[in-house]
Amino acid sequence: MAISRLLSPRRLSPGVKYCAFVVPTHLLGVEAALGVEATETHRGQLA
Numbered sequence: 085m086a087i088s089r090l091l092s093p094r095r096l097s098p099g100v101k102y103c104a105f106v107v108p109t110h111l112l113g114v115e116a117a118l119g120v121e122a123t124e125t126h127r128g129q130l131a
Contacts, residue, residue: 090104115121 088106090106096102
């Protein structure tokens with residue numbers, strides 16, 4: 085199990101429902117999300 089903290093660049097109002105979208109920015113994260121076996125050559129590369 086993994087736990088993450090999402091940060092917002094602006095103050096959010098209490099009691100308001102928001103949608104959060106988590107988008108992988110590194111190629112390794114993209115491969116993991118797609119179920120592709122990750123390779124060492126993509127470590128640290130931006131998607």
